[in-house]
Amino acid sequence: MAKTKFEYVRQFEADDTCLQNCWVVVRLDGRNFHKFANLHDFRKPNDERALRLMTRCALTVMEELNDIVIAYGQSDEYSFVFKKTSNWFKRRASKFMSHVVSQFSSSFVFYWKDYFKDQALLFPPGFDGRVILYPSNQNLRDYLSWRQADCHINNLYNTTFWALVQQGGLSNSEAEEKLKGSLAGEKNDILFLEFNVNYNNEPEMYRKGTVLIWHKVDESIDKKIITPDAPEGKNVVVKRTRKKVLPFHVDIIGDKFWEEHSEILADNS
Ligand code: DGT
Ligand code: MG
Ligand code: MG
Ligand code: MG
Ligand code: MG
Numbered sequence: 001m002a003k004t005k006f007e008y009v010r011q012f013e014a015d016d017t018c019l020q021n022c023w024v025v026v027r028l029d030g031r032n033f034h035k036f037a038n039l040h041d042f043r044k045p046n047d048e049r050a051l052r053l054m055t056r057c058a059l060t061v062m063e064e065l066n067d068i069v070i071a072y073g074q075s076d077e078y079s080f081v082f083k084k085t086s087n088w089f090k091r092r093a094s095k096f097m098s099h100v101v102s103q104f105s106s107s108f109v110f111y112w113k114d115y116f117k118d119q120a121l122l123f124p125p126g127f128d129g130r131v132i133l134y135p136s137n138q139n140l141r142d143y144l145s146w147r148q149a150d151c152h153i154n155n156l157y158n159t160t161f162w163a164l165v166q167q168g169g170l171s172n173s174e175a176e177e178k179l180k181g182s183l184a185g186e187k188n189d190i191l192f193l194e195f196n197v198n199y200n201n202e203p204e205m206y207r208k209g210t211v212l213i214w215h216k217v218d219e220s221i222d223k224k225i226i227t228p229d230a231p232e233g234k235n236v237v238v239k240r241t242r243k244k245v246l247p248f249h250v251d252i253i254g255d256k257f258w259e260e261h262s263e264i265l266a267d268n269s
Helices: 007-012 033-039 048-064 093-116 137-166 172-179 184-195 204-208 256-260
Strands: 023-030 068-074 077-082 127-134 210-227 230-248
Touching: 023 033, 023 093, 023 137, 048 068, 048 077, 048 093, 048 204, 048 210, 048 230, 068 137, 077 093, 077 137, 093 127, 127 137, 137 172, 137 184, 137 204, 204 210
Parallel strands: none
Antiparallel strands: 023 077, 023 127, 068 077, 068 210, 210 230
């Protein structure tokens, strides 16, 4: 096609190619979810439906988009890690971010009723997104550790706060005052001594968040085949391995997870 005099406008597009050899992380976060959670009657401190819906959306993102090796989510956020060698959309940051956020957002609306049943979605939710590059495996691990530590700190606080309010009869501001400056051990003690709750027995999904990784799974499928001795066809069971995204609620701060899944950081796929 002949060039027009308008073509030059393309040169105004900024180059946002992500630096080579870096992990590309896209983190999204629900916009104003404090209000969203209240208006949609989210259970406190954790709404299982909301967390499972978030994970359903993240799973869709990993399956629909290319090159995501691991995702981690908690509260109203999810982080997606594209492999170092990804050349998807020529590594353009805006492509990574916009595809992740739009796929996630549309999935959130699409799958809402599977998790919230009769609870109507009252307005269209939004998510922000950002791209962060990490040049070393240690940087990436520290990033994910940071998010999981954030999950732990917030969840311990929220679990204690809502125990004081819902079971202890304190007002929100009284509970806030009581927890001001308290250490983790003190919150554990309040839960155990006042409410007979052992924090370590709280659901792992709440305490650890959710990690999504690819797993090889063996599948058996029924297939009709035609052979010389069965020209009309016969049913056989065919076994095959397939890669599938699976959720885990495990510690990703220590070495164990990374040793058991050493292929994630190897990035030679
Ligand atoms: P932002 O991200 O600056 O637009 O504002 P927010 O309000 O989304 O703040 P953020 O992302 O720092 O905090 C997440 C909010 O989402 C937090 O206020 C509580 C709410 N939320 C997330 N998960 C749950 C849940 O399972 N249950 C309830 N009740 N609330 C939740
Ligand atoms: Mg925020
Ligand atoms: Mg938010
Ligand atoms: Mg958040
Ligand atoms: Mg197009």
